[in-house]
Amino acid sequence: MNAGTETDNRDTNVDVRIGAGGEPVLGPRETRVAEVVHACHAVSIDQGLETLAIPGLTRQTLEPVLQYCASLKCIEDQVTCPGCKRRTEVQGIETLDQFILSKKEIVVGDGRVRLKGEGTETIATPCLESLAKQWSGENYWFWARRVIRKLRHGLRRAHMKGEPVAGEGETPSVILMEPQLADNIGMVARACANFGLDDLRLVNPRDGWPNEKARIAASGANYVIDDARPFEKLEDSIADLNWIAATTARQRDMRKPVLTPEQAIAEARARIARGERCGILFGRERNGLETGEVANADALIMIPVNSRFASLNLAQAVLLLGYEWMRSDAGRSLGRVTTYEKPLNEGLYMGRDRPATKEELIGLFEHLERELEANGFFNPAHRKTVVSQNLRTLLTRMNATEQEVRTLRGIVATLAQGKGKARKGPSATP
Structure with missing residues (x-):
């Protein structure tokens, strides 16, 4: 759109126009389009609109503004917004x-x-x-498309509620020290839901709480997000806990037990079984935990990693500890369980089949040996005993099911006698 032109919103005072600085803006304060997109993407749409406080800009009038960015109308107008990746591209940086x-x-x-x-x-x-x-900037056009989807359809998987799998204090609390990105909190919540860690605590999250961006990244782990509790100080977040383990990749000159994830989870399980409450403390994305914060912990957790590249993504670190927690749960199941899918454990999956009985296996052995002998396989004859033993050992090692034994007997019969045209002989005609 050209400078001074209006959208269909001329009666709401939220038309996108080219401002004095040569940028797409709207409203009396010449708010940049990128600011609108960022505000509605970083938190909920309603929170973003409240923060922007642009007269006339509501849920009903927001979409044309977003469409300007999402459809890259700025290319036609030959303008860009600060912080957008298109600006660095246009500038040749x-x-x-x-x-x-x-x-x-x-x-x-x-x-x-x-x-x-x-x-x-x-x-x-x-x-x-x-x-x-x-x-290099952000792809604001992509953010705009995501906000449009939220505006039209609501949050993806917003209907998914879920519920804690254990009672209060029956799982270790996951404590995030000053998490910087709402997306990371959401991915941590998803890892918690995957492995049954229901208590998420946030110490002074940088972008505030609650945060709609975290809910999006949680991808359906809504109950963990809804129940997550923010705290201003670390001391407040651990006040009700009896035992804390702090994760770290750096060696600390502190006289504390150093545990692997497996050892730490075993210790937490033993303490929880005695009625204690436990927690696992995770550091900031940028620089982990400070020494003063680690001093509050009863033990350190160090994960076996490549010693020359030891830093883990926050959600990855939580996922590793969560996996150890679930792995040591005697009541766990492999994969999901639904109305149509029963719990699975390690070992051979049989489905509706059953292992073959010895009677069925012996019937297969005898059938195969008869046909082999009829076709002169046991030559010389004195080798029959050894060869038969080898065949029985091989077939027994298969751990065949009843259906597999019947299939093998059908194959032996077909090869020995022929089936259809083969059974009628070479002179048979169609």
């Missing part, structure tokens, strides 16, 4: 070095680290790691 040079200064963290460039704009970043991941 292909590397982090080029991005730094395009700025006047990049302030890192508290300002003690500053990166100087050749541009005119000054920006801030919480850390160099974040800069390395986010310098």
Whole structure:
């Protein structure tokens, strides 16, 4: 759309237009389209609209704004939004070095680290790691499409409720120390639901709580998200627990037991069986747990990993501990259980079949030996005993089912006597 043109929203004052800065904007404060997309994607749509507080922008008038971004109308208008990946592409910035040079200064963290460039704009970043991941911008058009789906159809799997598999205190609490990304919290919730860890605690989550973005990433583990409890301080989150194990990839100069996941879960199970309450503490995505936080733990958990690449994704770490918890549960099942699928355990899956009886196996042996002897297989004759023993050993090792024995006998009969045309002989005509 060209500068000054309006959408069908002219009576609501939320038409997308080209602002004074050459960016797609709307509303009296010239809010950028990218800001609208980000606000509604980061949390719920209603929370985003409340935060934006743009007169006339409601659920009913939001979609045309989102469509502008989702359909890349900005290409036609030859404009871009700050923070969008399209802007770095249009500017021809292909590397982090080029991005730094395009700025006047990049302030890192508290300002003690500053990166100087050749541009005119000054920006801030919480850390160099974040800069390395986010310098190229976000695909806002993709986010806009996701928000449109939420707007039209609601949250994916929002109908899935689920329920805890154990009573309060019967599983270890999963404690996340200052989680930075709502997506990671959602993926942790999914891992918890996979392995029956029902109590999720969040210490000072960066993006606040509750967070709709976490619910989306949880992919149906809604009851874990709904029951998750936020705390301002670590001490508050562990106040009711008797035993805490802290996960770490770094060696700590602290006189504490160092346990593998298997050992830690065994200790937690033993304590829970005695009526104690236990928890597992996981660190931040960026730099894990600080030494002062680890000092609150009774033990350390260190996972066997490649010593030269020891850092795990937060959800992966929770999943590993969750797997150990479920693996040691005597009542576990392999895979899902539904109305039509019964619980499974290790070993040969028989379905509706049954193992063959010795009578059925002996019948197969004798049938096969008769046909082999009739066709001169046992030659010389004195080798028959040894060959028969070998055949019986081989077929016994199969652990055949009753159906498999019948199938094998049908094969032997067909090969020996022929079937259909073969049984009538070579002179048979169609």
